[in-house]
Amino acid sequence: MEVWRKFARTAGSYFKRHRLLIIFSLFSLVILLFILIPLFKMVFLSNKEALWQALRDTTVLESIWLTLYAALITTAIGFVLGVPLAYILARHNFPLKGVVEGLIDLPIVVPHTAAGIALLFVFGRNYLLGKWFNAIGINFVDSLAGIIIAMLFVSVPFLINSAKDGFRKVDVRLENVARTLGASPWQVFRRVTFPLARRSIFTGTLMMWARGISEFGAVIILTYFPMVTSILIYQRFESYGLTQAVPVAAILVIVCALIFIGFRYILQREKKRD
Amino acid sequence: MIELKNVQVTVADFNLQQINLSVAKGTYTVILGPTGAGKTVLLESIAGLHAVNEGEVLLDGKDVTNTVPETRGVSIVYQDYTLFPHLSVKENIVFGLKVRHVTKSKIAEELEWICGIFDVEPLLNRQPATLSGGERQRAALARALITKPEILLLDEPLSALDAESREEMHAQLQDTHRKLNITTLHVTHDFEEAMSLADNIVVLNQGKIVQVGRPADIFYRPASDFVARFTMARNIFEGKISGQVGKETIFKTAGQEIYAESEKNTAQYAVIRAEMVNLTPEQPVSLPNVFRGTVKSITDKGANILITLDCPPQFECLLPRQHFEKILLRHGQQVYLSFLPAAVHLI
Numbered sequence: 001m002e003v004w005r006k007f008a009r010t011a012g013s014y015f016k017r018h019r020l021l022i023i024f025s026l027f028s029l030v031i032l033l034f035i036l037i038p039l040f041k042m043v044f045l046s047n048k049e050a051l052w053q054a055l056r057d058t059t060v061l062e063s064i065w066l067t068l069y070a071a072l073i074t075t076a077i078g079f080v081l082g083v084p085l086a087y088i089l090a091r092h093n094f095p096l097k098g099v100v101e102g103l104i105d106l107p108i109v110v111p112h113t114a115a116g117i118a119l120l121f122v123f124g125r126n127y128l129l130g131k132w133f134n135a136i137g138i139n140f141v142d143s144l145a146g147i148i149i150a151m152l153f154v155s156v157p158f159l160i161n162s163a164k165d166g167f168r169k170v171d172v173r174l175e176n177v178a179r180t181l182g183a184s185p186w187q188v189f190r191r192v193t194f195p196l197a198r199r200s201i202f203t204g205t206l207m208m209w210a211r212g213i214s215e216f217g218a219v220i221i222l223t224y225f226p227m228v229t230s231i232l233i234y235q236r237f238e239s240y241g242l243t244q245a246v247p248v249a250a251i252l253v254i255v256c257a258l259i260f261i262g263f264r265y266i267l268q269r270e271k272k273r274d
Numbered sequence: 275m276i277e278l279k280n281v282q283v284t285v286a287d288f289n290l291q292q293i294n295l296s297v298a299k300g301t302y303t304v305i306l307g308p309t310g311a312g313k314t315v316l317l318e319s320i321a322g323l324h325a326v327n328e329g330e331v332l333l334d335g336k337d338v339t340n341t342v343p344e345t346r347g348v349s350i351v352y353q354d355y356t357l358f359p360h361l362s363v364k365e366n367i368v369f370g371l372k373v374r375h376v377t378k379s380k381i382a383e384e385l386e387w388i389c390g391i392f393d394v395e396p397l398l399n400r401q402p403a404t405l406s407g408g409e410r411q412r413a414a415l416a417r418a419l420i421t422k423p424e425i426l427l428l429d430e431p432l433s434a435l436d437a438e439s440r441e442e443m444h445a446q447l448q449d450t451h452r453k454l455n456i457t458t459l460h461v462t463h464d465f466e467e468a469m470s471l472a473d474n475i476v477v478l479n480q481g482k483i484v485q486v487g488r489p490a491d492i493f494y495r496p497a498s499d500f501v502a503r504f505t506m507a508r509n510i511f512e513g514k515i516s517g518q519v520g521k522e523t524i525f526k527t528a529g530q531e532i533y534a535e536s537e538k539n540t541a542q543y544a545v546i547r548a549e550m551v552n553l554t555p556e557q558p559v560s561l562p563n564v565f566r567g568t569v570k571s572i573t574d575k576g577a578n579i580l581i582t583l584d585c586p587p588q589f590e591c592l593l594p595r596q597h598f599e600k601i602l603l604r605h606g607q608q609v610y611l612s613f614l615p616a617a618v619h620l621i
Contacts, residue, residue: 174358176318177356177418178373180322180346180348181349181370182370184342195360196358
């Protein structure tokens with residue numbers, strides 16, 4: 001009885017001291033389980049035979065490979081075009097800067113099917129840019145190029161915003177010092193600004209790639225075939241039901257989890273080293 | 275030599291206005307002013323980091339108004355030394371040489387030379403985050419000077435240091451200037467720092483130069499009540515000249531007459547530095563400026579004691595501790611304060 005009373009007293013005092021942490025932890029647990037349980041159930045409780053079959057299905061493997069490298073090319077394009085924009089937004093003030101920043105966030109907030117339709121109006125065979133690109137042999141409908149522009153449109157804001165935050169965190173006086181030491185603006189960017197913002201840029205790049213991989217709405221409007229994995233899952237679900245869709249989804253989740261946990265680990269290790 | 279002719283710079287909502295300044299080669303000049311006066315903007319404008327709207331910036335007679343910072347031959351060291359956090363101390367120091375594509379052998383030679391001046395050799399393989407304030411400053415100075423600039427700009431270089439390190443770095447700055455004889459522009463809000471380091475002081479307020487002169491001029495002959503207040507003259511009385519007695523001018527304030535050694539016909543303020551005021555329990559004889567007052571407060575300032583006296587007007591007096599301990603004042607005690615007419619500066 002005495003032991004029980006002592007335990008109750010200790011627990012009561014612990015709760016009083018850590019009340020905020022305990023309540024927040026409970027809330028955190030709810031949201032973590034909300035994310036984890038469906039994914040866990042899909043991956044670990046799906047039919048093993050069906051999963052194995054899907055792993056040997058060339059359509060599934062090709063689709064996953066297509067998704068991964070299309071998202072990778074998209075990220076590379078986003079990196080080349082988005083990082084300079086992020087730097088300008090972080091370092092310079094200009095008229096309508098707020099409007100530009102709002103525009104960058106727009107692809108995140110509009111329904112992605114609407115984004116796909118908007119892209120079709122520009123890159124479709126009979127529209128402005130679509131015609132020009134068609135003339136040089138690039139077609140954005142039902143092609144890899146279509147997948148890429150759809151992914152680019154919806155995912156590039158993640159890279160731009162993250163890189164912009166990274167550049168903002170770099171003390172401008174470090175750049176000033178570098179300039180007075182004889183560095184040109186290019187050298188300052190390459191040797192000081194970029195290396196110091198690299199973690200945010202890398203995180204943004206990863207987020208962009210991840211967003212590209214998961215994109216469905218914009219891609220399906222522009223390119224049904226070749227099928228990226230999100231469309232393949234949808235197609236199997238529509239045509240054959242849940243049993244055929246789950247293994248494909250499970251494989252994509254496993255592949256993505258391995259890649260992103262790996263990258264997070266690298267980022268954490270680098271952070272600790274710094 | 276640095277020359278600024280009618281320079282006007284706008285940075286966000288702040289304006290540097292009509293800056294005219296000439297800094298002789300090899301001198302140590304301190305730009306003194308309160309926070310927000312535009313000291314750093316002025317420094318950065320000389321370095322070419324801000325566009326000049328109007329006027330000219332000349333370095334060694336050459337117009338560099340529209341020249342990029344990397345070719346001006348000017349190095350800047352900021353308050354917290356802003357070492358590149360992702361580079362080792364060695365990489366920081368040789369940064370300026372690397373971006374100029376200096377050969378490896380020359381870099382090694384210059385590194386050895388700068389290590390000899392700033393004693394940074396033991397720090398070379400360390401990361402900036404692991405350095406103490408003093409070590410950071412030495413590394414930052416080494417980095418700024420390895421490229422042998424014509425001009426060194428220091429933005430509040432002692433502000434981030436504790437009292438002991440400040441003294442050490444103070445000596446380091448004097449030593450560096452003596453050894454390299456480099457034209458140095460040092461920004462600070464601390465007038466004692468300015469007094470002890472400067473050949474010349476430039477006082478800046480609200481984007482304008484309000485006085486330029488040797489430390490003694492700024493300290494004892496402030497050009498305005500702002501400079502007097504900023505340099506902690508403490509006794510600044512508003513009034514007017516009421517007459518002349520021989521070589522002395524009578525300045526009337528709050529019903530009292532103050533005798534000043536001045537040939538001025540008009541003045542709005544009389545300034546008497548607190549350390550120029552003497553206190554005695556007995557009335558001193560044959561001195562023109564003697565007032566009887568009551569001790570209102572006694573504040574221990576370490577080496578000095580600040581005493582406030584009600585006369586009226588209210589006077590402040592800074593006594594050396596030794597002197598204070600001799601006369602042993604108490605609150606409410608009646609004492610005589612006196613000062614020489616030469617200690618009175620009329621503005």
